[in-house]
Amino acid sequence: MSIGNDCRISGKTTFSGRTDSTNPTLTIGDNVDIGWQTTIAVGDKIIIGNNVRIASQGFLCGYPGHPIDPHLRAQGLADLPQQIGSIILEDDVWVCTRVTIIGNVTIGSGSIIATGSMVTKSFPPNTLIAGNPAKAIKKLTYHPSSTHSEDTS
Template identity: 30%
Template sequence: MLRQVFKKIYRLRRFFFRAIVLNQARECGRGLKVNSWSWVSKETKLADNVNFNGMSIRGSGSVVIGSNFHSGKDCLIISDIHNYEGTEIPYDSGLIKKNVVIEDNVWVGDRVIVLGGVTISEGAIVQAGSVVTKDVPKCAIVGGHPAQVFKFRDIERYERLKDEGRFH
């Protein structure tokens, strides 16, 4: 009985979290799953089968997330920066937009930070705790602060699984 109550509460929470993201995002494809508190900016575009487990997308720049994206817990994407070369110090009231693109089939681990102006290419994996400050190549596995490539996925296997439509 208690297990059934917890399942219902969990489903209700997921419904609530999903509704928040759907209300905020500029565009959203099919199959959105939001398992934990998440917040997206009004400049966010989500493709199909996006899975958030605790995502915060902040800033005025565009954020485009491709299909079959999975995030870990407590992730952050920042799509603008303060204007530190303006008329005041340490920065003025202006913001500089820095767009973010995350292509299809990307997996981002827990507590990853993605800074503006970055593209994370198709099939990439970002290790938990990383800070992505520059573009990530296709099928790269990156980690660290700043995130650096330390390995690549088996691209033949990746392409075969993709062709077979085997998406989680």
């Protein structure tokens, strides 16, 4: 696990790594917020880019913990290698409250994932993502601003 500079990780956050993986790796960039009651379950690797925000109760699920086959589950066997996957959140991604992201997913830079979404596939940069299963809602366009005004009233 490596954590960049100026990161904030709220209480009751859970980190786990799949025990049957060779070297589960979690890389967290700079200026990252990870909200309360978030679970990060590393299968192979999870990469969280710079300036990423993960709101409370997020679930990054790189491995399910159990096989799909009920007979194998009943035997107490671990998940199968084909069920394991990496998760990559590129720079400037915002993951809203109660979002689940499963393995083999990359979220492009500048994207926003709406509250309660279940992400099962990858999305390009600057995409508003929502739903269960999650879909691209629209392309996001940002207008750079040199100032951020505060409400003075």
